[in-house]
Amino acid sequence: MPANKKMLVLPGDGIGPEVMREVRRVVDWMDRRRHVTFDIEEGLVGGAAIDAEGHPCPDSTMEKAQRTDAILFGSVGGPKWDRLPFENRPELGILRLRKDLGLFANLRPAIVWSPLAQASSLKADLVDGLDLMIVRESTGGIYFGEPRGIETMANGMRRGFDTESYTEEEIARVARVGFELARKRSNRLTSVEKANVMQSGRFWREIVTQVHKAEFADVELSHMYADNCAMQLASRPKQFDVILASNLFGDVLSDLAAAVTGSLGMLPSATLGAPDADGRRHALYEPIHGSAPDIAGKGIANPCAQILSFAMLLRWSFGMEEDARLVENAVEKVLAGGLRTADIMVPGAARVGTSVMGEAVVRELDK
């Protein structure tokens, strides 16, 4: 029997706790049927942590995060904490986790399962079978660059400013994650920047080209400006395999790609750190949807993105490819069977709540 796997669960706010409950069913199933036991700790993050400990990501949570094998994150934020000062908002919870754990590679799949192709705002044939992966740099760029601030200048006028900055090492390591992924997929990578107006964009293109030439010449590499990439995602998304982008462009483009799928409630993500000498790496998994305060507590949220985030965790943190596939296939079969939560409802399908959806996934796994 394999050693227990440590997992830190951070449900957060809004619908976070209720969709996380459905993951527990899958975890129990793993224990029962696959003889894989997880050693689960819970922690506070976001508004829940602000309320309890005065910080969106308190040291108590960071300590647990440092010693766990993998973090399963829910979602944070809500109207209750909207008027807090910049230095103390729920979002800082996720930013601190990314930065302090060195989670530099944010993997954001945009997938359209055939039964859901109708849910997209795009014509179904343009998205049916879509399967692209955005690799977003997530500890650098304008999110963390210094200097930054709001200041009064010598002439008495105020200004706000930020710094976009990328070192060659920061670009190269995330590019490697992108190229490795492309190799396991259709072997194509599109690197995105604004090399026509930004110096960091020029530099990004230079380093990606260099890494490509030296280590991944077999992968088909193309470069695209961010504005054009947004256009292409909205019009012909299936042209892409892996998209590589900075923190800021990756933020906008990955949300755009998610919207294009039409089913935000279905999309997971992984954010990975660098492997240490023993091959262990910090990693965090979270649905891309937010805390959806408007529907929290109603039992109608879609738990699939959180369950699929757990599948990514099995794959990336524990190398359990087979189990990850089992979970993903179970979700797909439940959809094909016609069950739908409200967010992905279509005429003729059976509308169900959060826990019926979770139970259906486990029943499918049991088959």
Add this chain to the structure above:
Amino acid sequence: MPANKKMLVLPGDGIGPEVMREVRRVVDWMDRRRHVTFDIEEGLVGGAAIDAEGHPCPDSTMEKAQRTDAILFGSVGGPKWDRLPFENRPELGILRLRKDLGLFANLRPAIVWSPLAQASSLKADLVDGLDLMIVRESTGGIYFGEPRGIETMANGMRRGFDTESYTEEEIARVARVGFELARKRSNRLTSVEKANVMQSGRFWREIVTQVHKAEFADVELSHMYADNCAMQLASRPKQFDVILASNLFGDVLSDLAAAVTGSLGMLPSATLGAPDADGRRHALYEPIHGSAPDIAGKGIANPCAQILSFAMLLRWSFGMEEDARLVENAVEKVLAGGLRTADIMVPGAARVGTSVMGEAVVRELDK
């Protein structure tokens, strides 16, 4: 008879010159039928200017630009100039014009004419009748912020960096353009930033809120993060009236909005400076499509965006609202009549080339 109106025509590269030729037909019509004569100068810009004078926007062009009433710009760039150094690419032509003429407010309409709703990648009902306006700041932000560069740091590692910076004056003046426009439309403005991660974004929100409160409290103002705005544009674009954004977010979001319409070949834009004491302002009008080197010289490019850019010029630089509408209506009627260039072709329509399309617009004007 009104005094002659000065207009500087900069055809640029690729399809620029051939679509500009169709505008000349409309200009002639104005002279013949509306008794409005334009005093037209021509100038070099982009690759054409690099070839002739060694700079994408030579001083000879800047001098003409300084003394004209309005600039009609084509498009720049092409494979021939793709490998030029950063400091000498065709794109710098447009960047210099914006910066040196103080053209800080880039107006980018995204409109879907009913006959073209099918051309969108989005389902027709989601875009039919779409009419939104993006007001993009265009002389500030990360496009021009200092310091910027690629440098070797003390530890021997290289980095690329840029500065995003906005003063209160820069934000306030473009916000005013947005609010004024909203008042003439549906009275709603959505201001876009990443106030949750960027200091310049927090400051942007603060100043927009302040201008709103002091001068435009009657306009409905909302704030949206850039990633969410990208999502919303791809899924429910008709929710927007006026969108206000920084140079960088505006670049990406306006191209996204254009792609959502499905007919890039139809969309014009205007970029305006501040009015001087006599109410005169520098202004530049250009189609949002590029120079399309792949189809240049084939006589198949869609001239409508260039013609509609001229209509914007009539409206914004000469206050000729009625004439602007005449031109816009003529284009719409030609579409309704079933003529289509290749880029907007649909089954059942009549496919025509650049000049037949231009002639049809003038014939419609003649009616």
